Amino acid sequence: MLSNKTIEIVKATAPVLEVKGKEITTNFYKSMFAAHPELLNVFNHANQQKGRQQTALANTVTAAAHYIDRLEVLVPVVKQIAHKHRSLAVKAEHYPIVGEFLLKAIKEVLGDAATEEILEAWGEAYHEIAAIFIQVEKEMYEEAERQENGWKDFKTFKIVKKAKESGNITSFYLAPVDGKKLPSFKPGQYITVRVKINGEEFLQNRQYSLSDVPNDEAFRISVKREDEQTPAGKVSNFLHEAPNGLEVEVSPPAGDFILEEDEKPVYFLAGGVGITPLLSMLKTSVTSQPNRKVTFIHAARNSDVLAFEVEVKEAIKVTKEGKSYLCYSNPTNKDLKLRNFDHEGYVDRAFLEEIVEEKDAHFYVCGPVPFLQTVVNELKQLEVKEENIHYEFFGPAMKLEEATTV
Template sequence: MLSQKTIDIVKSTAPVLEVKGTEITSVFYKNMFSAHPELLNIFNHVNQKKGRQQTALANTVYAAAQNIDKLEALLPTVKQIAHKHRSLGIKPEHYPIVGEHLLGAIKEVLGDAATDEIIEAWADAYGVIAGVFIDVEEQMYVEAEQKEAGFRDFKPFVVAKKVKESDVITSFYLKPQDGGEVPNFNPGQYISVRVTIPGQKNTHIRQYSLSSAYNEEYFRISVKKEAEFDPNGIVSTFLHDEVEEGSAIEVSAPAGDFYLNEENTEGKVALISGGVGITPMMSMLETIAAATPKRPAAFIHASKNEGVQAFRSDIDDIMDGLENGSACYILEKPENVSSCHFSGYVTKEILSTYVDSDTECYVCGPAPFMKAVIMTLKEIGLPEDKINFEFFGPAMDLSSVDEKEKVRS
């Protein structure tokens, strides 16, 4: 338990973190990686370069400071982050390292304003917060391990099949190297893929949504090849160009808190995606078709053009098997207007055709796309608890997202 004095000090310094948070976390990551370069095998280098990880951590630290006397309010955020940590292989021994360098960064940035009393209070608070994360993550490790066919850490898998889905997206069917089965997962969850790339000093880990309904034989991920000059493309380019059928890669157990509510078997559902955000929606759609084919379901997908649109024939086939299913394709710049229902961007008029205030909506895609869609769903009258969404990468504040990019191929 934290003393009231510690709570008061932490809460009184929270406004400073709101202003200096990203500066503090930037110094934190720089110093930590300098002292512990081995941690670069875990953290996403691209999110570091783009500043997303620093901002996400700053927001988390600020929220923890604000709620230090009622940490239960942070539990949903803790669980979301813990899913990421478990899929990356974050362990209890990493937390003292993080704490040491986070406190050091606060002292470095704030200077004399960070008195010994303030640093001691933050050290006590960090210990409590770290304990919460460690406990939640251990529960997740145990749950993943105790599932039928489950496992705790990364496990060797083999690429059983490689299928090109569009000009930019390729599916990889992954089977356990030991010949066993794969554990069950919730439709919409992701796995981490860890690869060693020739010429690269560190291993690279990326999360990819599972793009098919559960079956005991394999995981399927469908990966968009990013531009080679884009730092984010180093792993996707390696998977597309170097990984072939028979290649071995390491995979984590499924994780994530963005998934289809399978308990709602009759209520209307809309799966709304932009670009490669289609991947978790395919898992959800296939699950609906197999388990609740009578459920009213709309599949709304936006992409740039026909060439980059994935799974079109698969979606059409699934819709034929649903009693009350409808698909809507929006292409920003169609080569043939007859190949889509609408050209341009997702609009309120389009969404209103498929969504009402009782529809359970799932949204995934580039952040600007999600911001536009979520704002529109709220205008239509959907309550927040009906809108489920997931970011690819660290969580972001939608209010800060630039809407200049509506969809991504």
């Protein structure tokens, strides 16, 4: 238990951390990786380059400062992060290293303001918080290994099939090299795929949603080729060029962005490749609860990059009360001629007011950050309760209101 004095000191630093948080975490990662380059085999390099990992950690540290006397408030956040850690094989022995360099970063950024008393208090607080993460993750590792057909950390798989879903999305079917059956998973969960790319010193980890329902033979992930951004997506491009038979490493399924299987109506709102976890949820929902009211909304630029249109329509046919809508923000001339979509433009409040018939429903949202920001905000403006809105970032979780600054 932390002393009252330690709690007071940590809470008093919260305003400073809100201002200096990202500067501290940027310094932290730079120093830690310089001293322990082997940890670059664990972390997602793309999220580091984009600053998303630094922002996510800064948010977590600031939240810890605010709620150090009520750590139970942080349990949902801890569990979400712990899922990602377990999927990346973050271990208990990594936490002392993180603590050492986090305290060094606080001292370096805050200078004389970071007194010995403050650093000692934060050292005690970090030890307490780390113990919670380590225990939660220990239970997750044990559960992943203990489940039927489960395993620990990473296991060798191979690409047994590739299927082009659109102009920029390809599905990859991954099967265990040892020929064993797969564990089940909850719709909406993801796996970590770890690859060795020629010319890269360190292993590359990426987390991809499972885009189909569970089966014994192969996991399906559906990956967007990221060659229009800077830096280009190393792993996505590597996979798109990979031949069948290529071996990769895969972690057991993880994640807490999962389908609530109650009787409430459910709305799925997908932006681009954000359809991947929602498609798994949709196909599971209509099979297990065919009487449940389901509405699926998919937003894409146009038909050239639209994926899974047939799978969505086939799934909707299974349910007795199902509807699907297709939104194109930039339809092609062919699209305009055929009128093969339901709404032109972005998913906005006017469109949602027309489609959403029940406020007391579950809303699952996944897609690019601007899509998440817009849709979640508009749902709140429509007076949908916050606890009924479920969304997931691809990558480290951030606050929606600050995500565009990253």
